[in-house]
Amino acid sequence: GHWLTANVALWGASAPGCSHRRITVPRAASGDSDIDLSTLRVADLKKHLKQHGLKITGKKADLLKRLQEHYEAVADEEAVDEPDEQGDFVEAQDEPDEIDTYNAPFYPGDAVEVRSGEEPQAAIVQRDHRDGTFTVSSQDGLPLWDVPAERMHMSRKAKQKADVFAGDVVEAMWEDDEVWYPAKLLRNEGDGTFTVKWDEDGEESIVSAKHLRRPLPRRPLRGLKPGKKLRGTVSRSFNFGTFVDVGAVRDGLVVPFHMYEGKKPKLTPGDAVEVRSEDGTWRSATIQEPKGKRSYLVMFDDSEDEELEEVADQDVRLTRVASLKEGASIDVFVNNAARISGEQRISLSLVESKVGTQPPVRSPDLSPFQAIPHEDWLDAKVAESGPFGLSLSVQPPGGGRAVPGWVHKIDIR
Numbered sequence: 001g002h003w004l005t006a007n008v009a010l011w012g013a014s015a016p017g018c019s020h021r022r023i024t025v026p027r028a029a030s031g032d033s034d035i036d037l038s039t040l041r042v043a044d045l046k047k048h049l050k051q052h053g054l055k056i057t058g059k060k061a062d063l064l065k066r067l068q069e070h071y072e073a074v075a076d077e078e079a080v081d082e083p084d085e086q087g088d089f090v091e092a093q094d095e096p097d098e099i100d101t102y103n104a105p106f107y108p109g110d111a112v113e114v115r116s117g118e119e120p121q122a123a124i125v126q127r128d129h130r131d132g133t134f135t136v137s138s139q140d141g142l143p144l145w146d147v148p149a150e151r152m153h154m155s156r157k158a159k160q161k162a163d164v165f166a167g168d169v170v171e172a173m174w175e176d177d178e179v180w181y182p183a184k185l186l187r188n189e190g191d192g193t194f195t196v197k198w199d200e201d202g203e204e205s206i207v208s209a210k211h212l213r214r215p216l217p218r219r220p221l222r223g224l225k226p227g228k229k230l231r232g233t234v235s236r237s238f239n240f241g242t243f244v245d246v247g248a249v250r251d252g253l254v255v256p257f258h259m260y261e262g263k264k265p266k267l268t269p270g271d272a273v274e275v276r277s278e279d280g281t282w283r284s285a286t287i288q289e290p291k292g293k294r295s296y297l298v299m300f301d302d303s304e305d306e307e308l309e310e311v312a313d314q315d316v317r318l319t320r321v322a323s324l325k326e327g328a329s330i331d332v333f334v335n336n337a338a339r340i341s342g343e344q345r346i347s348l349s350l351v352e353s354k355v356g357t358q359p360p361v362r363s364p365d366l367s368p369f370q371a372i373p374h375e376d377w378l379d380a381k382v383a384e385s386g387p388f389g390l391s392l393s394v395q396p397p398g399g400g401r402a403v404p405g406w407v408h409k410i411d412i413r
Helices: 042-051 060-078
Strands: 003-009 019-026 111-115 120-127 133-138 145-148 152-158 169-174 179-188 193-198 204-208 229-238 239-247 252-254 272-276 280-292 295-300 307-314 317-322 329-340 343-349 382-385 389-394 403-409
Touching: 042 060, 042 229, 111 382, 120 152, 120 179, 169 193, 204 317, 229 317, 239 317, 252 329, 280 317
Parallel strands: 252 343
Antiparallel strands: 003 019, 111 120, 111 152, 120 133, 133 145, 169 179, 179 193, 193 204, 229 239, 229 329, 239 252, 272 280, 272 317, 280 295, 295 307, 329 343, 382 389, 389 403
8 A cells, every 4th residue: 555656757748848747656565766667668568558457559658658648547536635835735736857868977787896995896886876876786795885986997888777776676586486576686796687585585586687577556456446357466375265466555355256157166177175074174175087977086185195085076165266376367357345344455256247246155054953952962073263262063963964163162161
């Protein structure tokens, strides 16, 4: 929910005397650097246009213009007046265009010699402060320091122009799974590679320029209407559903009911499921192949011997379809965006016909317990314990499949 301010040129406003309009766009991740849309590559522009449901055809100038016009429309819808120094509200004014004539003597990635003491020291330029000073790093990766230009001498030009700089919040691709992860850029190595520190585990890695990008601006949830089609990336899955990154300030959730057409899923190899045991507990497994019309061969996630087991269809419930693997790009539809417990959340659907619907609530069959006197004791197995009581698997006295139950802590003895 953080916001940054970016100056985005109105289309056609490139000549001196034209104006820039101040537009606010969501920040993709924490950090202090502004996101300049003009620095995005064609692939990043197309990805962001897809997330907004916009066309991706044309040259880079066409893509940038289309994205700028979209942000202007969003800004017009959400614009608010700002208070002046006296506290009165006045309309925001356009700002005059500034012509950038700055010509830097050094650029990030350049190899230089820094005069410091008796011997010059080899270093690599990391950031230009545009005031005659530069942040550099020694070639052995020691801490960064600032140096005035007059103490620097060019040794070798950078292989390619850098779009991100030391200290920037970035996204980098982990090549093993080809998924983009948030990171902090530590150093430009000057050879077309960069050292980053991953947000997830704090480890450092060297990545190539093509596997590094600025975080894309994030859209607010309040602009997402039911039925809107979005392109997203699967981020993580749980037994209650799968989260998908659709370029918004929060990932959306696809629950199992919204992963398939109709009332009952047609399970296929690779689908993640839970299988009910005789004691009523559930075990995670993966469908290997159907076995006739009413059973499946599955492999349990906790199986040590990796043997397949046959299970009945009635004892299987879907948790994730095979297509929702982590890092996969998929099309989804906005099912609902609502405020829950004070937080704005979004639910998604893979199936357009289910937009606006909610999963049915299934109640267990309690008929075997209706004739049991209240003073009778029943055998049960603890499935899960919590701060307020126990979740149980209760066996009917006449036999049959166990059903879930609950007992409050004050009733335990």
